Amino acid sequence: MSRIPRSVFFLLFTVSGFAGLIYESIWSHYLKLFLGHAAYAQTLVLALFMGGMAIGSWLCSRWSGAWGNLLRGYALAEALIGLAALAFHPVFVAATDAAYASILPALGGEIPATLFKWTLAGLLILPQSVLLGMTFPLMSAGLIRRYPTAPGESLAMLYFTNSFGASIGVLASGFVMIEKLGLPGTVQSAGALNLALATAVWLLARGTEEPMRARPRTGRDSEGAAPFRFFLTVALLTGAASFVFEIGWIRMLSLVLGSSTHSFELMLSAFILGLACGGYWLRRRIDSIADPLRFLGIVLVTMGLLALATLPLYGEMFGLMQAVMNALAKTETGYTLFLFSSHAIALAIMFPATFCAGITLPLITYSLLRGGHGEESIGAVYSANTLGSILGVFAAAHIGMSFLGLKGLIAAGAAIDAGLGLVLLWRVAEGRRLRMGAAGLSLACFAAVLAGVHLDAYKMASGVFRRGDLYSASDATLLFHRDGK
Structure with a gap:
């Protein structure tokens, strides 16, 4: 049983949801500059954002049971998301400049060029999306390990705090941050939030956790x-x-x-x-x-x-x-x-x-x-x-x-x-x-x-x-x- 109140982690997870929806919005703005059409950018971002999250959460379902400290695993995922956000703008500029200067002219046709642009756009955001998909399972399982008496309440509160932060993040990015900070400043601000969040959770998540073991099953159709x-x-x-x-x-x-x-x-x-x-x-x-x-x-x-x-x-x-x-x-x-x-x-x-x-x-x-x-x-x-x-x-x-x-x-x-x-x-x-x-x-x-x-x-x-x-x-x-x- 951890001595740190659960409410501290709930508050921190609100920040995670806030930053996560900023990324979905910002990536659409960036990619429409490269793909040339807002609808294409929104479609690709939605598919990769949700698809990457599905992959990340599935990976957690397969591997997290063998990890000794899931909250520190969560902190590591948040840190990687933050570092990727800080690097996103310069990487985007360098990649698209290289594409326009040498790669796209060499492809020699509309179909190869389109496939390359969609592939490059996907590579720019899929890794972060996979990491974002890992955050909810890692935080949820980590908290339930440390506070096992009310697992349902932990799940519901984490879902609330993450979603509430996301609903505020949508409004903050669209109505305030992009206007005041521009696209680079907005994505880098979200990255700084992720890094601060990772540091806080890493420091709080000391000690070991006892994994929740599934009951033995006798067969495929048991x-x-x-x-x-x-x-x-x-x-x-x-x-x-x-x-x-x-x-x-x-x-x-x-x-x-x-x-x-x-x-x-x-x-x-x-x-x-x-x-x-x-x-x-x-x-x-x-x-x-x-x-x-x-x-x-x-x-x-x-x-x-x-x-x-x-x-x-x-x-x-x-x-x-x-x-x-x-x-x-x-x-x-x-x-x-x-x-x-x-x-x-x-x-x-x-x-x-x-x-x-x-x-x-x-x-x-x-x-x-x-x-x-x-x-x-x-x-x-x-x-x-x-x-x-x-x-x-x-x-x-x-x-x-x-x-x-x-x-x-x-x-x-x-x-x-x-x-x-x-x-x-x-x-x-x-x-x-x-x-x-x-x-x-x-x-x-x-x-x-x-x-x-x-x-x-x-x-x-x-x-x-x-x-x-x-x-x-x-x-x-x-x-x-x-x-x-």
């Missing part, structure tokens, strides 16, 4: 093995659903708030803040939950229905933005109030469902720890959830948006979560009335929304965030409308 794979599947699918929601909501809200960089940062901050608050709410309850499987099933059904409810709620946001635009003066103060109002609208759409999403990852991980699967389950769940997020992003952006439209995309994500929740409730030995009630309520809600809710194409084409105007069939003619990339 009683212990099946739930492990089952829970990883749940983590993957609910991660995919959450990012289906994020892609759909960002597209929906961009028609209400605008598609500027600031609007995107407000939406991303609202999404992450919901995740953080879900983890915070769970922290005092998780270790006393009698049946985590049943509780998780209820949360997933609730999340699916709350996500579905954003479709009828969405239509009301246009009138709200119209009222905001008509009430505010076109001044600096008015723009500040516009940003606060935009954040509130984004929270109204995103917060309820993402609050539930913030409960799921700590709860799945705690269920496996409680089931005797050992600390490898922390990295495995985080990796599966992150992989699901990647699949959700690409499925939503490249398939779902074009073939299902916004309404169908959100409904599909909601069906994944609600369906997972019903499957979990059906696995519970008792509670037939709960299962039937959840299934009946879900069917009724989906039938009502799919049959009764229609997104107003006139409102969506109005650009209400510009002048506060809303179009309707009586005063405008809609020539063409189609959801797509």
Whole structure:
């Protein structure tokens, strides 16, 4: 048992989340200068950021059990992230200068040049992304080793603090740091934070830790093995659903708030803040939950229905933005109030469902720890959830948006979560009335929304965030409308 309060590590992990989201934002700005297109840069950064994190957390699930001091391993990962951040700008400048001066002209064609540019861009950010993916499993397992009496609370609080720091980091980088420090100063400031954090954790993490050992399993399909794979599947699918929601909501809200960089940062901050608050709410309850499987099933059904409810709620946001635009003066103060109002609208759409999403990852991980699967389950769940997020992003952006439209995309994500929740409730030995009630309520809600809710194409084409105007069939003619990339 460590004498250092856990709250010290929770506070430090907030700084880690703050710096991590700065990197995702900054890398997009850098790479669009090299790749020549913001959408390409954002796609590549998201894929490598999430993919690298999945790799890093998976590596921890395989190797961390043999390490004697995970908190010092965490400090080492943070130190390497910080050093890479300090070196990023000069390395980026040197690499891109060499590419433009000699390598790209020698390749002699568009396809080889494009492949080289994407490969080089990937090499610039993938190593740091892998290290970032190692931070949550290492800090979580290290704290649980040192404070074994309330493992669920540690998981939930670390998820909260890291997500809360990330939600602040998005706003700080987009609204303050880039303007005041520029791209080099912002990325180097984040690197300095990582180095300070690494030093603090290294000094605090003295002594040895007793690893959590998994219970012996008798075979591939033993009683212990099946739930492990089952829970990883749940983590993957609910991660995919959450990012289906994020892609759909960002597209929906961009028609209400605008598609500027600031609007995107407000939406991303609202999404992450919901995740953080879900983890915070769970922290005092998780270790006393009698049946985590049943509780998780209820949360997933609730999340699916709350996500579905954003479709009828969405239509009301246009009138709200119209009222905001008509009430505010076109001044600096008015723009500040516009940003606060935009954040509130984004929270109204995103917060309820993402609050539930913030409960799921700590709860799945705690269920496996409680089931005797050992600390490898922390990295495995985080990796599966992150992989699901990647699949959700690409499925939503490249398939779902074009073939299902916004309404169908959100409904599909909601069906994944609600369906997972019903499957979990059906696995519970008792509670037939709960299962039937959840299934009946879900069917009724989906039938009502799919049959009764229609997104107003006139409102969506109005650009209400510009002048506060809303179009309707009586005063405008809609020539063409189609959801797509």
